[in-house]
Amino acid sequence: MSKNQILGFLKKNTMIIVLIIVVAFFSWRTGGAILLPMNVSNLISQNAYVFVLATGMLLCILTGGNIDLSVGSVVCFVGAVGAILMVNLNVPIWIAIIVMIIIGTAIGAFQGFWIAFVRIPPFIVTLAGMLVFRGLSNVVLNGLTVSIKDKTFFVNLFGGGADCYVKDFIGNGTLNLTCFFAGLVATALFIMIQVSNRMKRTRKNYEVEMFGAFIAKLVAISAVIVVFSYKLAQHKGIPTVLIWVLVVVLVYGYITSNTTVGRYFYAVGGNEKATKLSGINTNKVYFLAYTNMGFLAALAGMITIARLTSAQPTYGQNYEMDAIGSCFIGGASAYGGIGTVPGVIVGAVLMGVINLGMSLMGVDANMQKVVKGIVLLAAVIFDVVSKRGGKMIVKN
Amino acid sequence: MASEYKLELRGVSKSFPGVKALDNVQLSIRPGTVHALMGENGAGKSTLMKCLFGIYKMDAGEVLIDGQKVIINNPDEAMKMGIAMVHQELQPIPARSVGENMYLGRFPVKKIGPIQVIDHKTMYEETEKWLNEVDMHFDPKAMLSTLSIGQMQSVEIAKAVSHDAKVIIFDEPTSSLSDNEVETLFKIMEKLRSRGVAMIYISHKMDEIKRIADDITIMRDGTYIGTWPAAEMSMDDIIAKMVGRELTNIYPPKDREFGEVIMEVDGLSSIHARSFQNVSFKLRKGEILGFGGLVGAQRTELMEGIFGIRNISKGEIKIHGKKVDIKTSRDAMKAGIGMITEDRRARGIFGCLSIKDNVGVSVYNKFLQAGFVLDHARINKVVDDSINKLRIKTPNMQEHIANLSGGNQQKVIISRWLANDPDILIMDEPTRGIDIGAKHEIYEIMTDLAKQGKAIIMISSEMPELLGMSDRVIVMCNGKKTGEIDNEADMTQEKVMSYATQFN
Numbered sequence: 001m002s003k004n005q006i007l008g009f010l011k012k013n014t015m016i017i018v019l020i021i022v023v024a025f026f027s028w029r030t031g032g033a034i035l036l037p038m039n040v041s042n043l044i045s046q047n048a049y050v051f052v053l054a055t056g057m058l059l060c061i062l063t064g065g066n067i068d069l070s071v072g073s074v075v076c077f078v079g080a081v082g083a084i085l086m087v088n089l090n091v092p093i094w095i096a097i098i099v100m101i102i103i104g105t106a107i108g109a110f111q112g113f114w115i116a117f118v119r120i121p122p123f124i125v126t127l128a129g130m131l132v133f134r135g136l137s138n139v140v141l142n143g144l145t146v147s148i149k150d151k152t153f154f155v156n157l158f159g160g161g162a163d164c165y166v167k168d169f170i171g172n173g174t175l176n177l178t179c180f181f182a183g184l185v186a187t188a189l190f191i192m193i194q195v196s197n198r199m200k201r202t203r204k205n206y207e208v209e210m211f212g213a214f215i216a217k218l219v220a221i222s223a224v225i226v227v228f229s230y231k232l233a234q235h236k237g238i239p240t241v242l243i244w245v246l247v248v249v250l251v252y253g254y255i256t257s258n259t260t261v262g263r264y265f266y267a268v269g270g271n272e273k274a275t276k277l278s279g280i281n282t283n284k285v286y287f288l289a290y291t292n293m294g295f296l297a298a299l300a301g302m303i304t305i306a307r308l309t310s311a312q313p314t315y316g317q318n319y320e321m322d323a324i325g326s327c328f329i330g331g332a333s334a335y336g337g338i339g340t341v342p343g344v345i346v347g348a349v350l351m352g353v354i355n356l357g358m359s360l361m362g363v364d365a366n367m368q369k370v371v372k373g374i375v376l377l378a379a380v381i382f383d384v385v386s387k388r389g390g391k392m393i394v395k396n
Numbered sequence: 397m398a399s400e401y402k403l404e405l406r407g408v409s410k411s412f413p414g415v416k417a418l419d420n421v422q423l424s425i426r427p428g429t430v431h432a433l434m435g436e437n438g439a440g441k442s443t444l445m446k447c448l449f450g451i452y453k454m455d456a457g458e459v460l461i462d463g464q465k466v467i468i469n470n471p472d473e474a475m476k477m478g479i480a481m482v483h484q485e486l487q488p489i490p491a492r493s494v495g496e497n498m499y500l501g502r503f504p505v506k507k508i509g510p511i512q513v514i515d516h517k518t519m520y521e522e523t524e525k526w527l528n529e530v531d532m533h534f535d536p537k538a539m540l541s542t543l544s545i546g547q548m549q550s551v552e553i554a555k556a557v558s559h560d561a562k563v564i565i566f567d568e569p570t571s572s573l574s575d576n577e578v579e580t581l582f583k584i585m586e587k588l589r590s591r592g593v594a595m596i597y598i599s600h601k602m603d604e605i606k607r608i609a610d611d612i613t614i615m616r617d618g619t620y621i622g623t624w625p626a627a628e629m630s631m632d633d634i635i636a637k638m639v640g641r642e643l644t645n646i647y648p649p650k651d652r653e654f655g656e657v658i659m660e661v662d663g664l665s666s667i668h669a670r671s672f673q674n675v676s677f678k679l680r681k682g683e684i685l686g687f688g689g690l691v692g693a694q695r696t697e698l699m700e701g702i703f704g705i706r707n708i709s710k711g712e713i714k715i716h717g718k719k720v721d722i723k724t725s726r727d728a729m730k731a732g733i734g735m736i737t738e739d740r741r742a743r744g745i746f747g748c749l750s751i752k753d754n755v756g757v758s759v760y761n762k763f764l765q766a767g768f769v770l771d772h773a774r775i776n777k778v779v780d781d782s783i784n785k786l787r788i789k790t791p792n793m794q795e796h797i798a799n800l801s802g803g804n805q806q807k808v809i810i811s812r813w814l815a816n817d818p819d820i821l822i823m824d825e826p827t828r829g830i831d832i833g834a835k836h837e838i839y840e841i842m843t844d845l846a847k848q849g850k851a852i853i854m855i856s857s858e859m860p861e862l863l864g865m866s867d868r869v870i871v872m873c874n875g876k877k878t879g880e881i882d883n884e885a886d887m888t889q890e891k892v893m894s895y896a897t898q899f900n
Contacts, residue, residue: 258769259770260764267753273743276705280726333748337749
């Protein structure tokens with residue numbers, strides 16, 4: 001490998017490399033505790049809402065660095081309405097779920113309307129939304145906590161409570177075989193897709209990465225999936241919430257790279273004027289980004305109340321910051337047009353690992369915030385400076 | 397001994413990558429005179445002024461003020477030496493007051509105890525004084541955005557006077573002024589002249605030059621042609637000196653067959669009175685129709701009107717003999733029109749995206765499986781084909797477009813529109829900022845397209861390109877169509893230039 005190829009490889013996979021280093025660091029500092037099956041499982045359950053919200057936030061950011069500050073409040077409001085429906089009004093669970101999704105999407109569409117068609121800056125609209133829906137959550141809940149502990153079906157479905165794991169159909173011992181087999185199947189699928197892609201590219205004489213690097217990448221990622229599923233199997237199996245996360249990640253990963261609408265998000269963020277001149281209705285693209293954010297906030301709302309088995313007016317605080325942070329750490333550009341769903345997931349996992357690792361080390365919660373802030377700043381500085389060709393200070 | 401000249405430029409040369417913008421140019425301005433600097437688009441007038449003003453660093457040459465050699469590194473130093481510029485496009489801060497705009501960067505201050513604060517009272521008093529100096533009487537506290545363009549210009553001039561400027565550069569100051577405002581400007585200039593200020597006046601408007609200028613310096617293709625007293629030069633003399641160049645033949649032969657009329661534009665007018673008005677023309681299949689004119693002739697605006705991104709007050713467009721109603725760029729594309737914009741960087745490319753995305757963006761909805769999933773195999777084929785056909789130099793289609801040269805970026809944008817298969821392709825300054833080799837390739841692509849029966853509209857501000865490529869030339873001036881040249885023998889630079897300067 002030439003020097004340029006190595007540099008290119010490092011640049012392309014920076015955050016993955018950082019993630020590996022961070023995991024190694026915490027396994028050393030916590031005496032391996034971070035790799036215990038229970039902690040690996042918790043990493044998923046605790047951060048599920050971040051994965052979901054960050055995916056939605058990515059679409060907003062892609063349109064030009066626009067963010068949505070209201071998601072934390074919307075998560076709380078949707079959860080609050082759902083809890084009231086299920087507990088106080090005794091509405092059937094399926095209906096409650098549908099209502100929650102409709103409310104979340106409608107909120108997104110409402111904010112999207114002002115942003116896309118009236119062109120009020122997103123920062124203002126969503127700041128207003130943040131205040132409005134936080135306030136309304138308090139009103140709906142009357143300032144109280146509503147417990148949904150006895151709505152076990154709902155709680156288990158969205159990854160909360162003690163029994164929130166996919167049932168083990170095969171094994172009956174200590175190891176959850178369903179989980180482990182699912183991991184093996186996923187690995188096999190992954191290898192098949194990668195190999196077939198590579199063969200297609202070679203046949204058409206497109207550029208492919210070096211054979212050695214390709215194999216190394218395959219082996220490394222397969223190993224991670226197998227080990228990961230083994231760890232989960234050692235704990236209690238696949239958390240139901242992981243299914244939701246996987247669905248969101250796969251569906252949105254596919255949408256952003258393989259559908260017209262998906263590519264339009266990149267186009268609008270890349271150059272809005274040129275997009276308009278290409279005959280694309282850019283208003284609709286903005287509208288869609290924010291409507292979709294509302295939809296995913298509703299899903300995150302359900303995940304949140306399920307995990308905490310209650311609704312409270314304070315839930316969802318700072319969720320928007322977790323989502324935004326994950327996007328930028330995961331390589332999304334603050335100017336729009338650049339960023340991928342897998343990248344954002346790596347960003348979210350990195351944030352999650354740092355959180356979990358520091359908690360296990362017993363670092364004070366306030367210091368955790370300091371570290372997270374520094375990581376976010378460093379990631380964006382790295383991104384901006386490396387794009388400028390390594391020049392740190394801009395000439396006046 | 398004091399020099400006869402207030403300001404002298406000697407032997408100024410300046411190169412940009414691939415172009416020699418200025419080659420050994422000179423300019424001498426006497427105090428108390430208006431010196432017209434003339435030349436076609438791209439003759440190097442603005443570049444020369446930017447060199448003088450320290451915005452560009454000249455490769456060779458010297459500047460003398462009152463016979464003394466000086467070195468100017470930036471606009472700030474230029475202003476300190478008494479040189480001021482009234483920009484072609486004014487750059488004020490609309491949401492701040494007249495006074496703040498005048499004193500931006502040098503606010504008068506006063507001390508309250510140990511802290512320095514802005515002395516608003518002095519600032520507004522001074523502003524009023526300077527405005528009176530140029531015979532302008534309006535409220536120095538008015539927001540700049542409430543003023544007319546002419547008034548904003550007066551503020552700029554007052555600012556120059558307040559700097560005690562001895563040399564003031566006017567870069568096409570009348571291009572957006574009404575007749576009354578032009579009169580006012582000339583009165584101010586007379587006054588400055590009597591105070592001994594040396595003025596450089598860049599304009600294409602012959603009648604203005606004849607009225608106000610004392611001397612004329614003419615430039616062409618970055619070289620100095622000569623300086624004459626304005627009284628001795630007729631309009632025809634000036635035009636002849638401005639265009640007198642041999643046409644070099646880098647253009648493919650014009651041996652095309654034209655088909656039927658594909659588009660008819662009839663009396664198209666913008667909703668803005670100062671933009672294009674009452675323009676009519678016909679476009680035939682297989683034809684390259686050139687649009688000539690000076691910068692500001694509203695050619696781009698006209699094309700944007702046709703393409704549906706500027707509002708039309710009246711007039712109609714017929715395509716294949718049928719009236720079409722184009723309200724958005726999408727309507728235009730449906731009607732079979734494509735447009736390659738003049739400002740490639742700002743309105744053409746997606747800098748952070750790949751070549752594939754740049755080509756694909758306008759056609760993604762034509763290459764779908766199951767109604768919404770992109771058919772990457774077919775898209776890749778289209779992109780691959782255009783890379784081969786237009787000879788785009790790139791390692792692969794995943795390369796970011798920002799990494800390509802200007803010529804190759806332009807080819808990518810042409811591919812984007814060809815993927816849409818339009819019947820009519822509008823190309824606004826298709827070879828701007830492109831080196832000579834790539835230019836030639838673009839010309840060949842255009843000729844090929846015309847031979848395939850596409851109708852091409854080309855806006856070009858480069859005279860040789862306009863005459864070398866077009867089968868027919870329409871010339872515009874100030875939003876109006878002032879001439880049409882449809883036989884090869886009449887296609888001369890002089891003719892185009894005289895149509896292009898038919899103001900009123």
